[in-house]
Amino acid sequence: MKALFAAIAMTAILGAPTTAAASNSEAEDALRLICECAYVVRIAEGNGVKLRNSSAIWSQAKATVAEKTGLSTREYDELARAKWERRLRNLGARDAMRRIADRARDCDKQL
Numbered sequence: 001m002k003a004l005f006a007a008i009a010m011t012a013i014l015g016a017p018t019t020a021a022a023s024n025s026e027a028e029d030a031l032r033l034i035c036e037c038a039y040v041v042r043i044a045e046g047n048g049v050k051l052r053n054s055s056a057i058w059s060q061a062k063a064t065v066a067e068k069t070g071l072s073t074r075e076y077d078e079l080a081r082a083k084w085e086r087r088l089r090n091l092g093a094r095d096a097m098r099r100i101a102d103r104a105r106d107c108d109k110q111l
Contacts, residue, residue: 028076041053043084
């Protein structure tokens with residue numbers, strides 16, 4: 001039931017577009033956000049951070065939005081991974097993990 005709610009909530013983020021270009025841009029932004037959240041939640045869970053919504057829920061929401069929009073998640077998954085790996089190199093493990101946990105909590109609140 002919780003996973004169904006999550007998938008519905010993520011599709012609601014897309015809203016009712018006014019033009020085709022706007023809808024594509026909104027869909028891409030929503031999918032980018034969902035892919036980043038799925039990534040950070042998975043990493044945070046692996047490091048013992050307790051969240052209300054699991055990475056499985058985020059993965060299901062990601063698949064649902066990708067299916068509804070017809071967009072591929074591969075590019076957005078790679079962008080999310082690259083973003084956080086860059087932060088790991090720049091900040092160090094401790095600070096990067098703290099930011100990942102904070103971002104995962106922010107994502108948890110959004111869902």
